[in-house]
Amino acid sequence: MSQNNDPNNRADEPETQAGSSQSGSEESVSNGEVLDDSGRRTFLKRAALGGGGALLAGGASYGFIKSELKGKPISDYPMIDEAIFKPKDQRATVLAFAHSQNLADRYPERTTQYSALHNKDFNFQEGFDVMYSLPWDNNKPGYTQMDRALQKAGWEPLVVAGSRMVANLQPDTPLHSWDQSDVEKEQYQFDNEKQAGDAIKSAARVFGALKCGIAKRDKRWDYDPLYDPENDQELSWENDFPFVPKTVIVMLVPMDYDCIATAPAWTADGTAADGYTKSSVLANQMAKFLRGMGYHAVGAGNDLGSSVPYAIMAGLGEGGRNGALLAPGIGPRHRICKIYTDFEFVEYDQPHTWGMTEFCLSCGKCADACPADAIPKMESENGGYGFEPNYEFSDEPGYTWNNHHGIKKFYSDSKKCYNFWVENGSACGACIASCTFNEPDMWHHVFIMGVTPKSPDILHKWMAEAHPAFGYGRTGDPKKAEKFWKTGEGMRTNTEMKNNIGTSNKS
């Protein structure tokens, strides 16, 4: 073996940037020689050193990402302007208004003002009938008979259970009954509050919750007064609700990635409807679980209180530009349900941040994707983030009747959103599908989620642009519907979020 081929000798050479060594390398390859014993030992030592270093670096990266995914506790939520804030009347919600002719008669200006400002003759109360009566077109992907069938099948269990209206803020439906006659007389006693919290989250996971958090009941987020749109009846917490709630358990149910990606096509409403169905069943089971342990409990969908702030208080996520809860790992691709209970010997979760609301200030993809133009764009005053709505016509007296004023957040115009549903023939979901945080459950998205809080704003803008460039979040694409109907082969997308480091939120 020549001296140049002896790796030990080579390592002893003066530290140069190695033109001569290159020739030695070529010689080694051309002669096909192998390392001698001492060379092999050196090789193995260095390989072990390099591999060990790489493993350590990998382990440190994993630990860092896992730590970041837990989020950071925050103390500044909610930020409220006390001069403006007041409890939200449930009658001042678009879906309750859309389902009540009595409210239409009582507040005719809501309809006349909207129609005048948008130069159209829009009837909120006829909206759902018009929406579902639009004919399908089997030559238009996403709007075929099959898509309509998927949508209706998604709602069917709620229809059978007489609880379809849970999505439209109807309280006291059969699935979320206020009847407390089955509360066990003996109350189960936990050893400590943590044990109670863990037990509740374990039960929630069994019944299908993706995440579960526990918050103190907060009257600021409860609708007050409550309203029964079907019977045009105002309800009070003090006289009508069956007990004094102390705790609100909040749970998330996932929606299918490929299905919501078809938005705003009818196909997307299939998973939205299914999300409502599954979340309603989940809330029903969890309420029964608590009543079985001797505590009063009532399940809720969109009724009783605002789901997003309660979910934030329960440490499940942050508020997004699209008005939805952004949960780490899944973004807004979920449905929220709640349990109101008088059980209070439990460890409460805290609001956390993962840097998502801050990211929304640099992103705006949902606003760009919104076919109704109902979400504040990046160009809006303060990026659309503030204590008052600042979308189109929000300075018209009374126009923002549907918003809960005085909370620092992104305000959207849900009237325009609903108007688009009616014209589209289905609920939309484009703001969910286009969200930068709506990702499939794969390691690289978990990685990006982990590094987001530590990345600067300038990088957020780049990441927001990279999202569609990498093929994610495009909406209004008929190919998405065609693709969805082929995804059954192989069942690619895992909705169980096993990579999301704990399905039962230990915040």
Place this chain on the structure above:
Amino acid sequence: MELAQWFLMGVIFTIGVFGLTYLSLLVKLKWYTWASLSIGIVAILFGIGWAGASFLEGIAQSGAMALIFFSGSGVILMVLTWRYLVVPELNQPGTTPAAEGRKTEQ
């Protein structure tokens, strides 16, 4: 399939470590040259891993972009490091294989 991907990534990563180790026996380089080559290899592997996950989740465009941006950046970094820090002689006129070939023909 995800498990298979992790296994394959482990194999590729190990090959990368062995490759760098073997290189360390052949040439003596400055620390920043090693750092640059290592970053290049990690970028290439990151892109391959990203692409694998993207193809598995059905977003092929993401996989292609990852190969271009992450792995491509890694390849460019390694090539530049090799040419300018490891074997700068390659950049002298008349030292490339093509130039050698031309000399022979003359």
